[in-house]
Amino acid sequence: MNKRFVFAAVPLLLLAALCAAAAAAGRSKNPLDLWTTAQLAQPANRTKARAERSIRHLPAPDMAAPARTAPVEPLPALPEQRRGIIRRVQLPAGDRRVALTFDLCERTVHITGYDARLVDALRRANARATFFAGGKWLRSHPERAEQLMADSRFELGNHSWAHANMEVAPAEFRQRQVDWTAGQYELLRDDLDRRLAAKGLPPSHRGPMTLFRLPYGRGGAEVAAFLNGLGYAVIQWDVVGEGGRGNAQARAEAIAEAVRPGSIVLLHANAVPKDTAEVLRRLLPLLARRGYATATVSELLAAGLPQTAPEGYFTFPGDNAIYDNAFEGYGTGARRR
Ligand SMILES: [Zn+2]
Numbered sequence: 001m002n003k004r005f006v007f008a009a010v011p012l013l014l015l016a017a018l019c020a021a022a023a024a025a026g027r028s029k030n031p032l033d034l035w036t037t038a039q040l041a042q043p044a045n046r047t048k049a050r051a052e053r054s055i056r057h058l059p060a061p062d063m064a065a066p067a068r069t070a071p072v073e074p075l076p077a078l079p080e081q082r083r084g085i086i087r088r089v090q091l092p093a094g095d096r097r098v099a100l101t102f103d104l105c106e107r108t109v110h111i112t113g114y115d116a117r118l119v120d121a122l123r124r125a126n127a128r129a130t131f132f133a134g135g136k137w138l139r140s141h142p143e144r145a146e147q148l149m150a151d152s153r154f155e156l157g158n159h160s161w162a163h164a165n166m167e168v169a170p171a172e173f174r175q176r177q178v179d180w181t182a183g184q185y186e187l188l189r190d191d192l193d194r195r196l197a198a199k200g201l202p203p204s205h206r207g208p209m210t211l212f213r214l215p216y217g218r219g220g221a222e223v224a225a226f227l228n229g230l231g232y233a234v235i236q237w238d239v240v241g242e243g244g245r246g247n248a249q250a251r252a253e254a255i256a257e258a259v260r261p262g263s264i265v266l267l268h269a270n271a272v273p274k275d276t277a278e279v280l281r282r283l284l285p286l287l288a289r290r291g292y293a294t295a296t297v298s299e300l301l302a303a304g305l306p307q308t309a310p311e312g313y314f315t316f317p318g319d320n321a322i323y324d325n326a327f328e329g330y331g332t333g334a335r336r337r
Contacts, residue, residue, distance in 0.1 A: 042116035068183035075231025084308035102269035135181030157211030165331030252282035
């Protein structure tokens with residue numbers, strides 16, 4: 001072998017090794033490094049990818065309780081100004097942030113999936129977002145749930161265990177729906193932190209969930225007082241991001257037109273609506289062009305004054321009362337026992 005080549009190559013190889021080590025050390029600061037890019041994305045196999053974002057109906061309702069039915073970590077008392085049913089946040093002049101929120105609803109009768117394309121679009125745009133997860137959804141999608149928990153741009157809120165209609169459910173049922181979800185969240189968060197520690201990665205720094213979204217948007221002052229008493233801020237929306245007329249571009253434009261600084265936009269990250277990912281891909285650049293930045297709901301709350309309504313609804317009060325008799329088990333689909 002050419003000696004001059006060897007003398008030139010050794011320092012180069014050393015340098016390359018040092019660079020690789022430095023890159024690895026740099027990367028290791030992020031809990032998301034627990035997964036490869038491919039593992040975070042939708043499955044490469046098209047059939048698997050489609051299956052993941054499809055609803056799967058169960059042969060019988062899944063009524064099983066989680067392994068932890070009550071949270072261990074206490075919630076701090078809710079600040080007075082965060083009581084009630086919050087629809088948007090009044091921000092200081094010049095603050096043009098909006099909160100994109102994604103529900104992960106799941107009743108007892110189905111598994112509702114996960115739309116990785118949508119989460120990819122958020123990550124590519126470096127957008128911040130809040131996910132309101134059903135406890136049963138967390139249990140049926142543990143890996144995806146932990147990926148969301150590991151991403152510091154995202155926050156998670158409580159969406160009841162199995163999409164209970166809090167307006168019609170009795171007190172004990174409500175309490176279980178909230179606590180089971182908080183318990184399941186803790187189990188996954190602790191599992192995530194164990195996995196991170198095993199790989200020498202930093203912990204998730206996730207505290208307990210402090211936000212609650214009313215399933216079906218159903219609930220009034222009494223429901224809000226109950227949830228506020230547990231320490232949860234009740235977060236609804238002032239912009240409905242799904243439904244509407246036209247193709248994905250037209251609907252994205254309608255959302256961008258409807259938002260104001262401090263808006264909270266209702267969307268879903270599971271298979272409940274079909275093409276939210278298409279709308280979101282178009283919405284993110286439209287918002288940026290209008291000078292909007294994204295924030296989590298907690299970041300909006302920290303910056304401004306919540307604006308509340310006496311009850312939850314989609315676009316006008318009472319438009320969701322039809323859900324009161326839609327499903328058995330107070331909206332969860334559970335069979336009566
Ligand atoms: Zn929901």
